[in-house]
Amino acid sequence: MQAATVYQLDIVLTADARIIVGRLGEFLFPAGRYVYTGSACRNLAARIDRHLSRDKKLRWHIDYLLEVESAEVVGVRLFEDGECVVNQTTEGIVVAPGFGASDCSSGCGSHLKYCGRSECLAVSANVHL
Template sequence: MKSDSSYPADHISYQLVIRVHKDIRIVAGALGSCNFSAGDYVYTGSAKRNLDARLRRHLSDTKKLRWHIDYLLQHPHAEIVRIETSTLSECRWNQQLQGSIPKPGFGASDCKKHCGSHLKQISALAT
């Protein structure tokens, strides 16, 4: 998937729709071991400046593993299938999303709105 550099200038948040093709286990830095069942997930993040650069980074195969999402995206059975952007704040948009939390704290180390996680599983895949 390629990043579209024509995102509206007032969009500050993004959602990565990620498909995990089979059950996987990763170690996400200080968060530790995380198990993900096959299915679709949505990760909500923000970039107050240069949204396109942030999205290009997420799509890149060569990056330093810095954030929880980096560890998931590096796994060969996980891929970004769609990207959405919004003017809503990261937490507000995340809280509006229906889904289950696969790993408390994932992507929400600095969250002040008590989201619990900025990654939600939105559907399961038959295996």
């Protein structure tokens, strides 16, 4: 069995938030459910723990969203499939083009999806719970 290297953060934003996301610029994030798809070839647990921490330097696009007081990670899923495969099989819409996808060569457009009031679900069969 292959080790998981891809993760999704299930995020709830309880209030609309206008956020400047590093060099990407400013976006309005409507209240609701989001899913962020990321990967880590090494130290996956450490990467996820970092995302869950409130005390960190803003380094990745997701850090800007998660620093907002009304944002909370309510779940984490792990996958064996590739990051873009998981992202592309996850329902939702893009509200911040380029978010988390600066190194994406698969045309995802964003690795953050907005699902309104519903949980964002991936169709990938290779999930670790």
